[in-house]
Amino acid sequence: DPQVRTMLNPNFDPKKCGDLPELFRRLAEYTDIIEFYRPYLERNPELPALARAAGEFEYWVYHILVKSNTPLSYRRLYWQNWADDFSAVCAYWHFDSHAGGDGFNSFDGGKRTADYGVIYSDEVSDQIITSRRCEAWFQGLIDFKLGKLCERYLGQAAAKGLDVAAEAEKLQDIKRRGLQADIEGLTALQQELIGLALSLKEKTK
Numbered sequence: 001d002p003q004v005r006t007m008l009n010p011n012f013d014p015k016k017c018g019d020l021p022e023l024f025r026r027l028a029e030y031t032d033i034i035e036f037y038r039p040y041l042e043r044n045p046e047l048p049a050l051a052r053a054a055g056e057f058e059y060w061v062y063h064i065l066v067k068s069n070t071p072l073s074y075r076r077l078y079w080q081n082w083a084d085d086f087s088a089v090c091a092y093w094h095f096d097s098h099a100g101g102d103g104f105n106s107f108d109g110g111k112r113t114a115d116y117g118v119i120y121s122d123e124v125s126d127q128i129i130t131s132r133r134c135e136a137w138f139q140g141l142i143d144f145k146l147g148k149l150c151e152r153y154l155g156q157a158a159a160k161g162l163d164v165a166a167e168a169e170k171l172q173d174i175k176r177r178g179l180q181a182d183i184e185g186l187t188a189l190q191q192e193l194i195g196l197a198l199s200l201k202e203k204t205k
Contacts, residue, residue: 007033007060012040012047020050028055035060035091038077041084048084060089067115071136072183074118078140079178079186082147090140092116136183143186146193147175153200160204167200 008031017023034057051057077090093116118134150171157164178189
């Protein structure tokens with residue numbers, strides 16, 4: 001069925017998989033999506049280029065984050081995906097049950113778990129509540145979509161023969177700063193992306 005897509009998260013250790021270019025060529029015959037583990041990708045930045053040379057994949061990313069990770073870690077996942085020209089899929093373990101704990105109970109001391117949870121059950125109000133980490137991840141998604149929107153407007157402007165070199169450079173500058181910014185800096189950059197998107201939208205009318 002051509003509508004069914006396949007995703008793999010291979011182990012890219014050369015000691016285990018051998019010739020990486022050949023591995024990607026074989027994967028391209030059967031796989032639509034490759035999901036990279038972000039820390040491994042950071043240690044092996046050549047992997048996306050090898051994959052792109054082998055076939056037309058969609059790229060996802062996942063990370064294993066725990067309660068001790070800052071909200072910035074969650075939000076920055078999207079800026080890294082944008083810089084790498086990956087898709088908007090930035091997955092992470094968001095509940096504890098993988099390790100035997102209660103996915104909604106942050107205080108289930110009976111189990112030794114890493115507490116992956118970013119959403120919790122409020123037994124007083126009988127509601128599910130979020131966390132700063134989960135909200136930061138969501139803001140990262142907004143950042144990503146704004147960046148992609150600006151890129152789309154730049155493409156439309158270029159197709160019309162408009163000079164948007166200054167705007168394109170500004171977008172690249174925002175992207176570069178975003179990879180180094182703290183959480184407050186990313187919030188400010190989101191506003192810059194909104195302003196740039198509105199300016200480009202007006203220009204391409």
